[in-house]
Amino acid sequence: MSKSSVDAVIFDIGNVLIEWQPERHYDAVVGEARRREMFAAVDLHAMNDRVDQGGNWRETVMECARAYPEFASEIRMWYFDWMQMAAPAIPQSVALLRALRAKGVPVFALTNFGIENFEFAQTQYPFLTEFDRAFVSGRMGCVKPHRPIYEQVESACKIDPKRLLFADDRAENLDVPRSRGWQVHLFDGPTRWAERLVDAGLLTRQEAQL
Template sequence: MKIVFDFGGVLFRWHPPSFLARVWPHRAPDEDAGAAIAKDFFQAYTGDWGAFDQGLADADTTATRIAERTGWPRDEIVAVMNAVPQELQLIEGTAALIAELKQAGHTLHFLSNMPVPYAEYLESSHPLDEWFESGVFSGRVKQSKPAQEIFDLARSAFGVDASELLFLDDHPANIEAAQALGWQAWLFTTPETAREELVRRGLLAA
């Protein structure tokens, strides 16, 4: 079994409502306001941000498009975008789970919707090549989850049949897409529940 990790919300912190409440307090004074603003800012990772995720638009273009669409000052949007790397803090429990899986002899990969600048930041800040045998960033393949194309690209890159892949992701739509293509998949909520599931599947010792 090859185990495939999503990044945002799984290995690295990514929670837009609290993120926006921290970095944009004059617009998002609390998480409820942050959640509402996130819908316009990130568009559920479609639209302007989706193009950024897929490497079809660079950061400058994306900031301009968001400003034109929303009326928010462009410099404020740039400040939010520049703050994203620091939001992507390592989730220590997941890092420990990765170490345990590797110690148990499992091969790990990643499949992440991630714009190229943030992918480069993560590569420079963390030993991804030590943790994972290989991985796919959406910004580099010009496709993003939950589209079938990125799952097909990933399966080919990982060099195994879909049924041999167990995918951990925190978005139900991505889990459903993977399962429809024959992957095994499980909805990630916390490192602790993920470990329980891996034990249940016989991939880790209790």
């Protein structure tokens, strides 16, 4: 392999290392029709954004449940059933994280995640404790796709932005870092991500399990 142009690899978490599909859980528990009715009436993703920006997880969910009593029990699931929504892990992605670290490549997380639920997730998914640095929006007070969160990463890690490689499953989360010189990868599955890591000279095909 040629010398890599990457000094650190940055993983998003939701739908990169762990599946995050709240709608799927609601469909299984309350049915698709009820889920559609609730999501049309209640902006649950906006509620979750408040948690990701540092709001207290339980209090934010319970406040929303009180505001929409007709959906209160379902909204409370966002707290009580959260681990069923943030599941399962994506094993190939976890293996890539560990393969990079075994090679001595610094691996960071950059994730929109609340303070309390990230700490809870770490108790359920040990690999979430294995990053060299975890940049968690709830702790940082800002979220993707807005510029300040990427500026904070650059300031903290002191790595030339051109030598950062960032994988995220949402295209809008890649626009700002791309404009700042980061190398980016739109994650649509672990196989293509593995190939990108090999192409970057970070892993061999065997190490990437290709």
